[in-house]
Amino acid sequence: MDTRKLQKIVVNALEDIKGKDIEVINTAKLTSLFERLVIATGDSNRQVKALARNVQDKVREAGAEVLSTEGEEAGEWVLVDLGDIVVHVMQPGVRLYYNLEELWQTTPAQRRKVAEQAAAG
Numbered sequence: 001m002d003t004r005k006l007q008k009i010v011v012n013a014l015e016d017i018k019g020k021d022i023e024v025i026n027t028a029k030l031t032s033l034f035e036r037l038v039i040a041t042g043d044s045n046r047q048v049k050a051l052a053r054n055v056q057d058k059v060r061e062a063g064a065e066v067l068s069t070e071g072e073e074a075g076e077w078v079l080v081d082l083g084d085i086v087v088h089v090m091q092p093g094v095r096l097y098y099n100l101e102e103l104w105q106t107t108p109a110q111r112r113k114v115a116e117q118a119a120a121g
Helices: 003-016 045-061 092-098 100-105 108-120
Strands: 020-026 036-041 068-070 077-081 085-090
Touching: 003 020, 003 036, 003 045, 003 085, 020 100, 036 092, 036 100, 045 077, 045 085, 085 092, 092 100
Parallel strands: 036 085
Antiparallel strands: 020 036, 068 077, 077 085
């Protein structure tokens, strides 16, 4: 399935269950493992699980494959691997702590430069 179409299905599935702060990061130039990273927040473990489950259901309904899912037991952070897209659904504290947006939106050289500036400043 086309990555843009799959991305739209994922974002719509997250919006259906009131996922918050949905962010799509194009990782095509950063890694060959996947093309998009989708991050969303759920307010409770119940909502995180429901968001991840809805993504899986909608992707399967569209005829695409869900490769794997991790973290559904606890519901603090659920990862849904769709191949070209990896979806992270997290509770607010977990999302803040791991800060995946910053990790994936900058190159290693940019992160080093920021760290060096912080150390010098």
